[in-house]
Amino acid sequence: MAPFRFELLHQDKKSRARLGRIHTPHGDIQTPAFVAVGTQGSVKSLTPDELKDLGVDVFMVNTYHMYLRPGMDVMKKVGGLHAFMGWNKPIMTDSGGFQVFSLARKKYLASDTGNQSIKIDHPLVKITEDGVEFRSHWDGSKHLFTPKFSMELQWLMGADIHIAFDDCTPYPVTFPQAKKSMERTHRWAKESLKAHRHLRGVKVFTSEVSGNHYQALYGSIQGSIFEKLRKQSAKVISGMDFDGIAIGGVSVGEGKKEMVQVLDWVTPLLPKDTPRHVLGVGEIDDIFELVSRGIDTFDCVQPTRLARMGRLLVGNKQIYKSDKSTNRKFEIDITKKEYSKDTKPIDAACMCYTCKHFSRAYVHHLFRVRELLVYRLATIHNIHFINTLMEDIRSSIADGTFLELTRQYLYHKPRG
Amino acid sequence: MAPFRFELLHQDKKSRARLGRIHTPHGDIQTPAFVAVGTQGSVKSLTPDELKDLGVDVFMVNTYHMYLRPGMDVMKKVGGLHAFMGWNKPIMTDSGGFQVFSLARKKYLASDTGNQSIKIDHPLVKITEDGVEFRSHWDGSKHLFTPKFSMELQWLMGADIHIAFDDCTPYPVTFPQAKKSMERTHRWAKESLKAHRHLRGVKVFTSEVSGNHYQALYGSIQGSIFEKLRKQSAKVISGMDFDGIAIGGVSVGEGKKEMVQVLDWVTPLLPKDTPRHVLGVGEIDDIFELVSRGIDTFDCVQPTRLARMGRLLVGNKQIYKSDKSTNRKFEIDITKKEYSKDTKPIDAACMCYTCKHFSRAYVHHLFRVRELLVYRLATIHNIHFINTLMEDIRSSIADGTFLELTRQYLYHKPRG
Numbered sequence: 001m002a003p004f005r006f007e008l009l010h011q012d013k014k015s016r017a018r019l020g021r022i023h024t025p026h027g028d029i030q031t032p033a034f035v036a037v038g039t040q041g042s043v044k045s046l047t048p049d050e051l052k053d054l055g056v057d058v059f060m061v062n063t064y065h066m067y068l069r070p071g072m073d074v075m076k077k078v079g080g081l082h083a084f085m086g087w088n089k090p091i092m093t094d095s096g097g098f099q100v101f102s103l104a105r106k107k108y109l110a111s112d113t114g115n116q117s118i119k120i121d122h123p124l125v126k127i128t129e130d131g132v133e134f135r136s137h138w139d140g141s142k143h144l145f146t147p148k149f150s151m152e153l154q155w156l157m158g159a160d161i162h163i164a165f166d167d168c169t170p171y172p173v174t175f176p177q178a179k180k181s182m183e184r185t186h187r188w189a190k191e192s193l194k195a196h197r198h199l200r201g202v203k204v205f206t207s208e209v210s211g212n213h214y215q216a217l218y219g220s221i222q223g224s225i226f227e228k229l230r231k232q233s234a235k236v237i238s239g240m241d242f243d244g245i246a247i248g249g250v251s252v253g254e255g256k257k258e259m260v261q262v263l264d265w266v267t268p269l270l271p272k273d274t275p276r277h278v279l280g281v282g283e284i285d286d287i288f289e290l291v292s293r294g295i296d297t298f299d300c301v302q303p304t305r306l307a308r309m310g311r312l313l314v315g316n317k318q319i320y321k322s323d324k325s326t327n328r329k330f331e332i333d334i335t336k337k338e339y340s341k342d343t344k345p346i347d348a349a350c351m352c353y354t355c356k357h358f359s360r361a362y363v364h365h366l367f368r369v370r371e372l373l374v375y376r377l378a379t380i381h382n383i384h385f386i387n388t389l390m391e392d393i394r395s396s397i398a399d400g401t402f403l404e405l406t407r408q409y410l411y412h413k414p415r416g
Numbered sequence: 417m418a419p420f421r422f423e424l425l426h427q428d429k430k431s432r433a434r435l436g437r438i439h440t441p442h443g444d445i446q447t448p449a450f451v452a453v454g455t456q457g458s459v460k461s462l463t464p465d466e467l468k469d470l471g472v473d474v475f476m477v478n479t480y481h482m483y484l485r486p487g488m489d490v491m492k493k494v495g496g497l498h499a500f501m502g503w504n505k506p507i508m509t510d511s512g513g514f515q516v517f518s519l520a521r522k523k524y525l526a527s528d529t530g531n532q533s534i535k536i537d538h539p540l541v542k543i544t545e546d547g548v549e550f551r552s553h554w555d556g557s558k559h560l561f562t563p564k565f566s567m568e569l570q571w572l573m574g575a576d577i578h579i580a581f582d583d584c585t586p587y588p589v590t591f592p593q594a595k596k597s598m599e600r601t602h603r604w605a606k607e608s609l610k611a612h613r614h615l616r617g618v619k620v621f622t623s624e625v626s627g628n629h630y631q632a633l634y635g636s637i638q639g640s641i642f643e644k645l646r647k648q649s650a651k652v653i654s655g656m657d658f659d660g661i662a663i664g665g666v667s668v669g670e671g672k673k674e675m676v677q678v679l680d681w682v683t684p685l686l687p688k689d690t691p692r693h694v695l696g697v698g699e700i701d702d703i704f705e706l707v708s709r710g711i712d713t714f715d716c717v718q719p720t721r722l723a724r725m726g727r728l729l730v731g732n733k734q735i736y737k738s739d740k741s742t743n744r745k746f747e748i749d750i751t752k753k754e755y756s757k758d759t760k761p762i763d764a765a766c767m768c769y770t771c772k773h774f775s776r777a778y779v780h781h782l783f784r785v786r787e788l789l790v791y792r793l794a795t796i797h798n799i800h801f802i803n804t805l806m807e808d809i810r811s812s813i814a815d816g817t818f819l820e821l822t823r824q825y826l827y828h829k830p831r832g
Contacts, residue, residue, distance in 0.1 A: 041781060045788035048773070070756060070781040077757040078777050086773045340486060341493040357464070357502045361494050365457060365486040372461035375788050 080158030
C-alpha cells in the first residue's frame with residue numbers, strides 16, 4: 001500500500017485556500033475535506049456504502065469511546081477499525097484527550113453516546129505531567145491516558161491518521177495557565193512521536209485486512225487565544241517530524257472571532273507541504289473561514305448531530321422563503337408544523353437520496369413519531385449538503401473563484 | 417392499472433399448502449408471503465429500496481396510528497400512503513380495530529411506537545353497536561371508530577388491500593360473549609362492505625401518483641376458540657362479496673394449539689379462489705402451520721421487533737452450536753458477551769447485506785453502545801431470513817417437497 005503523502009495541487013492566489021490530496025494506504029482524501037465523525041465506530045445511522053455514495057473520503061473515530069467499548073481486546077482480535085467497521089477507506093482517530101478533558105461536561109457525553117442513563121456525580125479528571133486520569137462515563141471505572149498509551153491505542157485501531165496526545169487547554173484561561181498547558185502539549189508531542197515511532201517497528205496485527213500499513217501522526221498545536229503562544233506552538237510543532245499538523249482548541253471563545261484570529265496567527269507559519277487539520281470545527285460559515293486560511297481537513301459532529309434533531313441544511317437562498325421561523329442561516333427545522341403538509345423535498349435543488357425520494361411532510365411525520373428511518377434520512381441529507389459544498393469549494397479553488405463562491409454563499413441577499 | 421385478482425398456481429397434494437399470486441394495481445404478491453409491518457408509515461429503520469432488495473412484496477400499515485399521526489388531512493394532501501412513503505408496490509392497511517381494542521395494553525403501544533413517555537392511567541375504550549370509542553395514546557383525546565369511518569380512513573390512505581372493521585374478541589372469553597362479538601363482527605362486515613362500495617364511486621385523490629386504483633377489501637372471521645362459532649363465521653364471511661378473507665384473533669390462547677385448531681376448522685370452508693390472510697401471526701414455527709393449512713399471507717411484527725432487541729434469526733441447525741445460552745430455536749441473542757470477539761458473520765450461510773459486511777463482534781458492539789445503525793443491520797438480517805424462508809417454502813410447494821422442508825426445518829436433530 002502507498003505510504004502517506006500530501007500533494008499540493010493548487011494554491012489560490014487571492015486567499016490562502018489550497019487544493020490538495022492526501023494519499024493514505026487506504027486511498028486518497030481530496031482536500032479541503034470535511035471529516036465526518038463516527039464517534040463509537042459508526043457514523044450514526046449510516047452504512048459504509050452510504051458514506052461512500054455520499055462522497056465521504058475519511059471519517060474520525062474517537063479513541064476514548066473505542067477504548068471503553070468495545071475495548072482494545074476486541075480491536076486486537078478483529079484486526080483494527082477498518083476490518084471492524086467494514087470501511088476500507090481512510091480513517092482518522094483522535095488522541096482521546098478531548099473527551100477525557102470534557103468528562104465534566106456530562107450533558108455533552110450523554111447526548112453524544114445516546115446513553116441517557118449516564119450519571120457521574122463527581123467526575124474525576126486528574127491531570128499530571130504523566131497524563132490524565134479519568135473515570136469511564138459508562139461505569140465510573142478509573143483509567144489513565146498518557147501520550148504513550150494514546151499512541152498504543154491508536155496503533156491498535158490502525159487508523160491512517162493519528163493525533164498526538166495533547167493537553168486540551170480549558171477556556172477561559174489566563175496567559176500563564178495557557179503557557180503551562182502549551183508547554184505540556186509540546187512535551188507530550190515529543191513523547192507521542194517517540195512512542196509512535198517505536199510502534200512502527202512492532203507488528204500488531206496478524207490480520208491481512210488491516211495489516212501493518214503506514215500510520216501517519218499529526219502533532220497538535222495549542223496556545224489558546226494568545227498570539228505569542230499560538231505562534232510559538234506553531235513553530236515548535238512544525239519543527240518536529242510529524243506527518244501533519246492538527247490545530248486544537250480553536251472552537252473556544254464567545255464567537256467565531258477567536259477562531260479566525262488563531263488561524264491567522266498560526267497557518268502562515270506552517271510548512272506548505274504538510275497537511276493541516278482543525279479539530280472539532282465545521283459549521284457552514286466556519287468552513288469558508290477555515291478553507292480561506294489554508295486548512296485542508298476539519299472534523300465536526302455538527303452536521304450529523306443537527307440532522308438527528310431535525311435541523312436540515314439548505315442553501316442560504318432558500319432559507320428566508322421556506323423557514324421564516326428561524327434565524328439560522330443554513331437550516332430549516334423540519335419538526336415545525338408548517339412542514340406537515342409540505343409535499344416538496346427538503347431542498348428542491350438537492351440530489352441526495354432523501355430529497356429525491358421523500359417529501360418534507362414525510363420527514364416531518366417520521367420525526368414527530370420518532371421513527372428510526374428518519375435519523376438516517378436526515379443524516380444523509382446533511383452530509384450530502386456538506387460534501388456538495390466541499391466539492392464546490394474544491395472546484396472554485398481550482399478555477400480561481402473561491403472568493404466569489406464565498407461571497408455568493410455567505411452574503412447573498414435573500415429575495416423578497 | 418390491473419384490478420385485484422388471486423391466481424392459484426399450485427395446490428400441494430400432501431397438505432393444504434398452496435402456491436399463488438395476488439395481482440394488485442401496484443404489482444404482484446407471490447404467496448405464501450410474509451407481510452412486514454410498517455406501523456407508523458415506515459418499516460422501522462428501512463428505506464423502500466431496502467425493502468425491495470429484501471424481496472418484500474407488500475407491507476402493512478396501521479390505520480389507527482396513521483389516523484392519529486400524521487392524520488388524514490396530511491393523507492389527503494399528499495395523495496395517500498404510496499406517495500407519502502415513496503413505496504410503489506402493494507400496501508395493506510388494517511381496520512384500526514386491533515390497536516383500539518389493545519389500548520389498555522399500554523406497554524405494547526409504548527414499545528411499538530417508541531413513545532416511552534406514554535402515560536394513560538385510565539384508558540377508555542367503550543364498545544357499542546355503532547363502533548369503538550377510544551382515547552389517543554399520544555394526547556388522550558377522544559375518538560370514535562365505526563365500520564364506515566374505518567373504510568373512509570383506509571380509502572383515504574389508498575392501500576391495495578383493506579380489512580373490514582371487526583370486533584376483536586377478548587381472551588379468555590365465554591361462549592356467549594364470543595358469539596355476541598362474532599355477530600357484531602358480521603354486522604360490521606356488512607356495514608364495512610357497504611361503505612367501501614360507496615367509496616368506490618367517490619373520487620378521493622387528484623394526485624396521479626396514488627390515483628383511484630382498485631382497492632380490495634378483506635372480510636374478517638372471528639369466533640375465538642369455539643369450533644361452532646369459527647365455522648359459522650367462516651361461512652358467513654365467505655358468503656359476502658369480499659375480495660379476500662382475513663382470519664382474526666388466532667394468536668390468542670396459551671400455546672400454538674388453539675391457532676392450529678382454529679385454522680383446521682376454518683380453512684376447509686373457505687373458497688379456493690379467494691386469498692386468505694391471518695392477522696398478527698408469524699413466528700418461524702407458526703409459518704409452517706399457517707402455510708400447511710392453506711394460508712396465503714400473514715403479517716407479524718415479530719421479526720422486526722426481535723431484530724431491534726438483538727434477537728437475530730438463524731437456521732435451526734446452527735443454534736445449538738452458536739448460542740447455548742438460549743433455548744429459542746431460531747434465534748441468537750447477539751447482545752450476549754460471547755459474541756464480543758466473534759469475527760464470524762451472524763449466520764455463515766446468510767447472504768444478507770449485514771452478514772456479507774459485518775461480524776458478530778461489530779453488531780454486538782453497536783447494540784452495546786446503542787448505535788442507530790444496528791437496528792437497521794439487525795432488521796435487514798431478520799427480514800432477509802424470513803423472506804428467504806418464504807422463497808424456500810414457495811419452491812417446495814411448487815416441486816411437491818413442502819412437507820420435507822417442514823420436517824427438515826422444524827424437527828432437525830442438532831449435531832453434537
